Amino acid sequence: MASRTPMIKFLSLLIFSFAIVQMASAGDPDIITDFIVPAKANGTIDGNIFTYTGFRVLVGEAPPTAFKAMKASLAEFPTLNGQSVSYAVLQFPNGTTNPPHTHPRFAELLFLIDSTLEVGFVDTKNILFTQTLQTGDLFMFPKGLAHFQYNADAKNPALAISTFGSANAGTVSFPSTLFATGIDDNVLAVSFKTDMSTIQKLKVGPAPKP
Template sequence: MENAFLNSLVVGAVLLGCAVFSALAGDPDALFDFIVPPGVMPANVSANNFTFRATKADFVAGKLIVQKISLAELPTLDGAGVSMATLMFPPSVADPVHFHQRASELLQVTSGSLFVSFIDSLGRRFDQKLFAGDAFLFPKGMLHYQINLDPKKPAHAVAVFGSSNPGIVLLGPTLFGSGLNVEVLHQSFNISKETIEKLVAANTPHPL
């Protein structure tokens, strides 16, 4: 009986810990109805401050087009704990390997098809082929990518993030465009310094 009681206490403590961790995992709750954007007087806040006006974007051959709606584009997202992006994939184009350090991502294909994948902290790879209407979750901080494998048709998707400022770390530019020591990169990847130097030359610095 005593053991059963102790086991119940342990299980309860674990569940409480998980609940607390989950509560702290996202953006903090706002203390007001909304946070007034910098430079705007509270009395002057209007519907325009909650509106993002999309600009028409046409496909550029061989280039992924991403239209973000995050804290930088819509300051009233501050404290809202959500942001989004629309992605347009020309044929055979990928969203390169990256991760979001502050948010999970839920991606839904709206037209065409995408092959998606993420790698967890144990090195396991989770692959999936998505079609229009399908959605896929990329957990926070996990390396992932998406690619349109169709050589003829474009694909479109919408991504929703659990943070107003999810952040993005692109693997290539971060490793090879940030000025890391060539010897360190050589020993880290066990490839020749000549190859490292070519990768460095091919990668622009990581965007802020």
């Protein structure tokens, strides 16, 4: 029995090493077919399952009064399952921001279609990288890093498109995550070196609408 111990340890190490490699290269799962037919297709395979019409409302639509993100990800467009791609249209009325947030699973490539946009991200050394984008510019936000976009123009709205190397890149918005999920006020007050009253005021903004 004792002679089997080194082999068991070796196999355990091998399995653990394989798991680490898998985690390091984690992404959307590979598929062994050309595509995955969404359940709602009921077995019907035609051009409709590859077409997403959710952005049609943008044509001729009046600009929103607050920042608005419209997504074509796995949730909205199930045919993206296994294809490692998704899309978002970002609308910025003048003076609005997409608050600091992260995408835990993949990087974001933003293309500014109209106006100017202040963008930035913070790396793991707490170094801030910022840029003022002009119409036609691209900007890359690395995977998992905190980043933001802000339309500093007081008069003109901005429009941008973002692509992701995942059908479900995920979004963790710091205001909502910190102040609208029930984290104890005292924990937040100590963390931000402020008082309970300030934390309670901050919670009013991101609180979910009834």
